Amino acid sequence: MVNGKCGPKEAYEDYLTKTMDFYKVSSPVIAKLCNLVRVSTSEEADELRVAFDKLVLATKSNLEKELMATGIGNDTAILMYYAPATFQNALSYYKKVEPETAIAKTIQKVAPVMSHIYKHIRAME
Numbered sequence: 001m002v003n004g005k006c007g008p009k010e011a012y013e014d015y016l017t018k019t020m021d022f023y024k025v026s027s028p029v030i031a032k033l034c035n036l037v038r039v040s041t042s043e044e045a046d047e048l049r050v051a052f053d054k055l056v057l058a059t060k061s062n063l064e065k066e067l068m069a070t071g072i073g074n075d076t077a078i079l080m081y082y083a084p085a086t087f088q089n090a091l092s093y094y095k096k097v098e099p100e101t102a103i104a105k106t107i108q109k110v111a112p113v114m115s116h117i118y119k120h121i122r123a124m125e
C-alpha cells in the first residue's frame with residue numbers, strides 16, 4: 001500500500017480473501033468457482049468443493065493453474081467471457097432435472113470443458 005492506496009494485485013488479493021471468508025472456503029480456486037457458479041451459501045460452496053475434488057486430477061490441476069492467473073503484470077490470464085453464463089445455465093438446467101445434485105452436476109459437466117478450452121488456448125500461444 002502506497003499513500004493509503006493499494007495496487008491492483010493487493011486489491012485483487014483482498015477481494016479474493018473476502019470471497020473466501022464469505023464462502024468459508026480455504027481455496028481461492030473454489031472461491032472463484034463459487035463466483036462463476038454464483039452459489040449463495042457456504043453449504044453450496046461446500047457442495048461445489050466436494051464436486052471439484054472428484055474431478056480428474058489433470059482437470060483440477062489445469063483449472064487451479066488457470067483460475068489463479070491474475071493478468072496483473074507479466075501474469076497472463078485468459079478471460080472466458082461466457083464462463084459465468086455457461087455455469088449459470090447449466091445450474092439452472094440441473095436445478096430443474098436433478099435439484100439435489102445440481103451444483104455437483106454443473107461442476108462435473110462444465111469444469112472439464114472449461115479446462116479443455118484453457119488447454120487449447122494455451123497451445124495456441
